[in-house]
Amino acid sequence: MPTRYYISLPDPARARGADAGLAFRAQGAEAFAAELQEALRSDGLFERWRAQQDDPDAVDPALGATDADATVSGKQDDLHVDLVVTTALPSAVMRQRLGLLAGNGWQLRDVTSA
Template identity: 80%
Template sequence: MPTRYYINLPDPARARGNDPDLAFRAQGAEAFAAELQDALRDDALFQRWRAKQDDPDDVDEALGATDAGATVAGKQEDLQIGLVVTTSLPSSVLRQRLGLLAGNGWQLRDVTSA
């Protein structure tokens, strides 16, 4: 069953993960939404992160789950960006991908069933 997550990027310029190779490159709400949507639909971000681990074979495969039907909409809200994520992925996978992309620069505002 899909879940809808309401995410806030309070300072989009600082919504960057610790590793520039994995972090958001986006500028603007639509670009942030597109990058996150790609990260949920495809395992390329997970595979790049996994390859950087000391023991890639020891990484939990469940973190590589994808949702081909995931959608992310972005909206500029004053100086902040609001993202609405609809996915059937577990919240742990969403949190891991957001951590890679945005570091600590995101906030979960609400969660509802889709």
């Protein structure tokens, strides 16, 4: 069952993960949405992160789950970016991917059934 997440990037310039090779590169609402959507639909971001771990084979494979039907829309609202994510992925996977992409620069505003 899909879930809809309402995410805010209060300071988009600081919405960057600790590892520049994994972090958002986006500069606008639509670009943030596209990068997050790709991170949910494919395992590329997860695999790059996993390869950096001390023991990649010990990483929980459930974190590599993908949702080919995930959608993300982005909207610039004054100085922050609002993202609406619709996905069937577990919240733990969403949090992990957002952490890699945005670090602590994101806020969960609401969660609803899609």
